[in-house]
Amino acid sequence: xxxxxxxxxxxxxxxxxxxxxxxxxxxxxxxxxxxxxxxxxxxxxxxxxxxxxxxxxxxxxxxxxxxxxxxxxxxxxxxxxxxxxxxxxxxxxxxxxxxxxxxxxxxxxxxxxxxxxxxxxxxxxxxxxxxxxxxxxxxxxxxxxxxxxxxxxxxxxxxxxxxxxxxxxxxxxxxxxxxxxxxxxxxxxxxxxxxxxxxxxxxxxxxxxxxxxxxxxxxxxxxxxxxxxxxxxxxxxxxxxxxxx
Amino acid sequence: xxxxxxxxxxxxxxxxxxxxxxxxxxxxxxxxxxxxxxxxxxxxxxxxxxxxxxxxxxxxxxxxxxxxxxxxxxxxxxxxxxxxxxxxxxxxxxxxxxxxxxxxxxxxxxxxxxxxxxxxxxxxxxxxxxxxxxxxxxxxxxxxxxxxxxxxxxxxxxxxxxxxxxxxxxxxxxxxxxxxxxxxxxxxxxxxxxxxxxxxxxxxxxxxxxxxxxxxxxxxxxxxxxxxxxxxxxxxxxxxxxxxxxxxxxxxxxxxxxxxxxxxxxxxxxxxxxxxxxxxxxxxxxxxxxxxxxxxxxxxxxxxxxxxxxxxxxxxxxxxxxxxxxxxxxxxxx
Ligand SMILES: Nc1ncnc2c1ncn2[C@@H]1O[C@H](COP(=O)(O)OP(=O)(O)O)[C@@H](O)[C@H]1O
Ligand SMILES: [Mg+2]
Numbered sequence: 412x413x414x415x416x417x418x419x420x421x422x423x424x425x426x427x428x429x430x431x432x433x434x435x436x437x438x439x440x441x442x443x444x445x446x447x448x449x450x451x452x453x454x455x456x457x458x459x460x461x462x463x464x465x466x467x468x469x470x471x472x473x474x475x476x477x478x479x480x481x482x483x484x485x486x487x488x489x490x491x492x493x494x495x496x497x498x499x500x501x502x503x504x505x506x507x508x509x510x511x512x513x514x515x516x517x518x519x520x521x522x523x524x525x526x527x528x529x530x531x532x533x534x535x536x537x538x539x540x541x542x543x544x545x546x547x548x549x550x551x552x553x554x555x556x557x558x559x560x561x562x563x564x565x566x567x568x569x570x571x572x573x574x575x576x577x578x579x580x581x582x583x584x585x586x587x588x589x590x591x592x593x594x595x596x597x598x599x600x601x602x603x604x605x606x607x608x609x610x611x612x613x614x615x616x617x618x619x620x621x622x623x624x625x626x627x628x629x630x631x632x633x634x635x636x637x638x639x640x641x642x643x644x645x646x647x648x649x650x651x652x653x654x655x656x
Numbered sequence: 657x658x659x660x661x662x663x664x665x666x667x668x669x670x671x672x673x674x675x676x677x678x679x680x681x682x683x684x685x686x687x688x689x690x691x692x693x694x695x696x697x698x699x700x701x702x703x704x705x706x707x708x709x710x711x712x713x714x715x716x717x718x719x720x721x722x723x724x725x726x727x728x729x730x731x732x733x734x735x736x737x738x739x740x741x742x743x744x745x746x747x748x749x750x751x752x753x754x755x756x757x758x759x760x761x762x763x764x765x766x767x768x769x770x771x772x773x774x775x776x777x778x779x780x781x782x783x784x785x786x787x788x789x790x791x792x793x794x795x796x797x798x799x800x801x802x803x804x805x806x807x808x809x810x811x812x813x814x815x816x817x818x819x820x821x822x823x824x825x826x827x828x829x830x831x832x833x834x835x836x837x838x839x840x841x842x843x844x845x846x847x848x849x850x851x852x853x854x855x856x857x858x859x860x861x862x863x864x865x866x867x868x869x870x871x872x873x874x875x876x877x878x879x880x881x882x883x884x885x886x887x888x889x890x891x892x893x894x895x896x897x898x899x900x901x902x903x904x905x906x907x908x909x910x911x912x913x914x915x916x917x918x919x920x921x922x923x924x925x926x927x928x929x930x931x932x933x934x935x936x937x938x939x940x941x942x943x944x945x946x947x948x949x950x951x952x953x954x955x956x957x958x959x960x961x962x963x964x965x966x967x968x969x970x971x972x973x974x975x976x977x978x979x980x981x982x983x984x985x986x987x988x989x990x
Contacts (some may be wrong), residue, residue, distance in 0.1 A: 478796075479750040482716050483811065487767035488739035494767075646718045649670055652711055655749065 427459035427509045434580075434628055435521055449523045449610045454579035456525075457603060460506040460537070461544045468548020469566050469612030471495050472555045476563065481654035485494045491642060493637065495552065499545050502538075506544070508539065508613060528609035535620060539602035542627040546598070547573065549634040556641040559654055582612070597629040659725070660819050660851035661690040661713060666722035668708055668875075682708045682877040686722070690868075691855055692818075695845055697866030698855045704872045706855035707746075707823055713853065714744050714821050743817040745862060747827035749808035753797040757788050757807050760796060761814070768815045786840065802833040804855040809840065823855035826861060838865055894932030895956040896939065898925045902948040912942055932956075 434455045438448040466473075475481040485492070517523040525533060547569050554562035573641045576590055577583065577599040594600045601623030604612075608619070617634045645651050666686040672678050682705045685730050690696040700706050711717040713724060715735040724731035726738045761782060765775040783792055786806040788798045791799060799807065805825065812820060825841065828833035842865065854861050855872075862869050863883045870880035879886065904925050909918045914935040918927045925943075929935040932955045943950060 474752055478752045480752060482744065482746075483749075483751070483764065484713070484767065486714055486716055486739060486742070487764065488769070488815075489767050490736070540942050572806055643718075646716065649708075649711075649717055651716055652707070655746075655750065 422541065423463060423505050424509060427463065427513060430459060431455055431513050431516060435516070438521070445523070446610055446612070448521055450607060450612060451580055452517050452521060452523050453603065453606055453610075454574075455508060455598070456517070456580050457540055458570070458574050459513060460510050460540045461547065461573070461599070463509050464499075464502035464506035464541055464544035465547040465551070466566060468495060468498050468545055469551035469555075471498040471548075472552045473566055475564070476555055476560065476654055479655055481651050483655075485651050491638060495545075495549060495638075496622070499541070499548070502544060502548070503541050506541070506648055507537070507632060528606065532606070532609065536602055536606045538596065539605070539620075539623050539627065542631065543573075543597075543599045543602065546627060546630045546634060549631070549638060553637050553641050554615060554652075556638075556645045556650060559650060573597060576600075578603060596626065598630070600621045601626070658692050658728075659689055660692045660694070660727055660834060661688060661696075661853060662723075662725040663688040663713065664723045666709070666712060666724070667720045668705075668712060668717070669720055682875050683712070683719070686872075686875075686877055688870065688877065688880075690851060692851050693849050694867045695842075695852045695854065695865055697862040697869040698853065698872050699857065699859065699862045699869055700872035701857055704857075706857075706872060707874045709872070710744070710821050710823050710853070710855055714742055715739060716744075737865060740815065742819045742821065743812040743815055743907040744823065745805075745808040745812035745825060746822075747805065747808075747824035749804060749811075751796045751804075751807065751811070753802040754795055756793050756795050757799070757803075757810075758783065758792040760807060761810060764811050765814055770814065778814060782813055785813070785844075786810045802829055802830070802837075805829060805833075805837060809837070813844070816848070817850060819851045819853065822852060824856055825854060826856070826858065834861070841865065894929055895925045896929060896932060896936060897956065898927070898940075898943070898950060899923060899952040900943070900948050900950050903946075904943065904945060904948055906961070908942070908946065912939055915939075 431452075435448075438451050443451070472484075475484050514525040517525060528536075548568060551562065551566045554565045565610060575596050576586070576594045578586075578594065583594045583600060585627070586594065601619045605619040605623065664687055665680075666683050666688075667678050668683040669681045671679055676801075687708060688709075698706050698709065708717065712719050713726065713731070715731055715738055718732075727741055729738050729741075731738060732979045752763065755763065758779060761779045764773060765779060770778055783789055787811055788803070788806055788810060791803050796804070796807070809825070812822075822841065825839050829837065838861065841852065841854075844850075854865065866883070868880060868882050870888060871878040900923065904920050906918070906920050907925060909915060909920070909925075914929045914931065918925065918929060920926075921990075927939065929939070936953070936955060940950060940953065979980075
């Protein structure tokens with residue numbers, strides 16, 4: 412039960428690679444020490460992975476929104492969670508490709524080794540990113556079913572907002588209140604802190620993985636329930652029809 | 657005969673506006689029974705609620721009130737199983753723009769759980785059934801309206817549905833393309849014996865295609881039946897047009913049995929009678945006796961459009977005068 416369009420590899424990789432090099436070269440220009448360079452590279456790569464993966468999840472409904480073909484998806488005998496799961500699996504595969512490529516660039520261009528924490532911790536970190544992406548993508552889907560076309564902006568802005576708050580390029584401790592407190596409610600914060608802890612950065616809070624996965628799981632459960640509710644509502648208000656004409 | 661679709665007391669309102677909510681009643685108590693293997697038409701003007709009704713029957717929309725059974729399954733509790741057995745194609749269908757005809761069919765095939773060889777087979781079969789071979793590699797946004805409609809039909813056959821909903825399948829098409837689509841619908845229905853519920857605002861389409869027809873207006877079904885009995889029920893009267901030379905005594909005309917109304921302008925006499933075929937002979941005889949030279953006679957039969965108008969217009973208007981304004985392009989030449 413998977414989702415459409417096998418975008419050409421070029422299209423998936425273009426923006427992540429451009430973003431990666433512009434930030435990577437910035438660190439070279441600023442002449443940062445290797446650990447700080449690593450800090451920032453972890454940030455930009457995580458962001459790319461999340462962008463690619465979350466948009467794939469959101470595309471479970473985004474494409475139908477753009478094409479106005481919503482009703483043809485919902486008249487098919489497929490459960491929405493199968494649809495979302497399928498989209499997520501595609502997203503995981505594609506963002507894994509992005510990660511591998513950017514990790515190779517990091518190693519050879521900026522001499523930063525993503526495997527230093529070991530394969531298992533790195534896998535946990537990636538899993539964390541994928542779950543976070545699922546969460547963001549599902550939020551977009553939920554917003555689409557409630558707000559229709561107005562929700563489209565969420566697809567692009569949600570993950571950027573998250574980047575701002577969760578400390579993609581800086582530790583969250585430098586943020587003004589209440590942003591650090593909000594950041595602690597977002598799983599991404601913990602996964603970033605977890606990976607960075609292997610490179611000598613301590614955010615000053617503990618049980619990173621437990622918090623990260625706990626929160627991610629909590630949000631996913633809430634979102635599954637919310638999704639059912641808003642789908643029910645969309646069938647009452649005729650939103651599915653409005654998004655089909 | 658077993659029922660394919662059974663709907664009782666369907667009501668639906670839409671609410672618009674966030675702050676000041678206003679209610680719009682779209683369906684007000686629809687009863688509908690469609691037998692298995694029938695082509696059933698829902699005929700109604702734009703905004704009558706046709707799409708709304710079809711969406712409710714196809715589980716895309718919840719009614720406010722009412723009971724629906726599709727193939728004996730309850731539309732609330734067994735919606736998922738219903739979706740396996742039904743499909744929908746709409747006239748102004750939209751599919752994924754950047755994908756080709758073939759890719760779109762494969763994509764929806766996936767949603768219907770088709771995989772591998774079976775899906776290839778199915779897509780190939782539908783592409784050839786609907787004559788889409790030359791367009792299989794064309795992306796959706798570059799297809800003509802007619803081709804889009806064909807693709808919509810092809811998509812709606814992916815799961816070999818037992819009940820097929822067609823929402824204005826020929827809207828916006830050239831007449832010749834519409835005819836072709838109608839033939840396909842008829843052929844497919846005959847071959848597969850499926851039940852088809854279609855909506856249209858085109859009387860001719862309903863008349864040609866459907867075994868039974870229901871008139872939908874302002875959210876209510878005015879009447880339902882097969883096209884002929886609907887026409888008989890209304891008994892609007894038939895229009896006889898006579899082109900002549902000489903002088904017609906207008907008063908005489910009014911006294912002939914069965915004449916409801918008449919008008920005479922130079923060289924053309926239009927008479928509305930209760931039963932065209934029965935009254936035609938005596939009318940011509942009378943005129944000939946009066947020394948009128950008759951050049952041509954046309955008998956226009958009531959068609960569904962008039963039946964529909966008759967049902968939907970407000971009461972106590974003058975039936976005869978009203979009829980004269982209609983155009984009788986289905987005239988039979990004698
Ligand atoms: N999702 C919706 N929200 C609000 N109003 C709607 C919605 N869908 C349809 N309507 C209204 O319901 C009426 C009937 O619409 P529709 O069923 O599409 O008619 P038809 O298909 O017969 O042209 C129209 O006046 C339309 O504006
Ligand atoms: Mg309609």
